[in-house]
Amino acid sequence: MGFDGVVRDGTRQARRVAKGRGVGAAARAGFVARGVLYALVGVLALRIAFADDGGKQADRGGALTEIADKPFGNALLWLLGLALVGMALWRLSEALFGQAGPDGHRARKRLASAGRSVFYGVVAYSVLAYVTGDKGSGSGSSDRQSDDVTATALGWPAGQWIVGAVGAGVAAAGVWIAVRAVRRKYHKHLRMHEMSTPVRRTVDTLGVVGGSGRGAVFAAAGAFVLVAAVRHEPGEAKGMDDVLRSFQETPAGPWLLVVVALALVAFGLFSWACARWRRV
Secondary structure, three states, rough: OHHHHHHHHHHHHHHHOOOOHHHHHHHHHHHHHOOOOOOOHHHHHHHHHOOOOOOOOHHHHHHHHHHHHHEEEEEHHHHHHHHHHHHHHHHHHHHHHHOOOOOOOOOOHHHHHHHHHHHHHHHHHHHHHHOOHHHHHHOHHHHHHHHHHHHHHOOOOOOOHHHHHHHHHHHHHHHHHHHHOOOHHHHHEOOOHHHHHHHHHHHHHHHHHHHHHHHHHHHHHHHHHHHHHHHOOHHHOOOOOHHHHHHHHHOOOOOHHHHHHHHHHHHHHHHHHHHEEEEE
């Protein structure tokens, strides 16, 4: 067998592994882990809305601290981090070999999967770093990191334009996420025909509400980064906790934060539905 034949055979083997049960199980575990994080962030945001936050931050670090404080917390965090590694690997397999579905091999979709793989890889790293002793990944870390990264980027040549472009991109992504949720684009990724009518309605409600809330948070975060670029003030950029608290400072008061928090919990529950019915 020549070199080309070896490459083709290796590619076929890799594709078979990527489409196998192991990667599928890893993806489903990743959806469960994503659901845990979003549900916990939503619960922490509800505590903030009712002035009972106990000093916890409504961000990924706050969620990790919440888990760590529970019995067997470190073991749960290990499971969570490894499950997110599984999610990152599944997204990487999509980038390399295409997503499930008739149009899953399009370059745009494969590029999106590559970006998601990097994102979940970073999230998995932060969880595993926390459980192995790097408490800098803990409560409030998203706000500090947002300030630090923005300040560094603003110091680059053309940094203001770069930060502005990133902010605009994140805000646009948030709007895109919300619009896709409202239009129920997730239907093509779920085995809807396997659901009973009541379950289908519940999953639809969770998908629309949860996706819209998640998109609103991304859009708000992007808007704050854009403001930081325009004003050349790194402190204007906000992490997840500060973004959520900003909803509390609108004329609607804490009730807008309550709505967003419940939407994040809904997205967590929707992620668990994806773990059951998602095509992987």
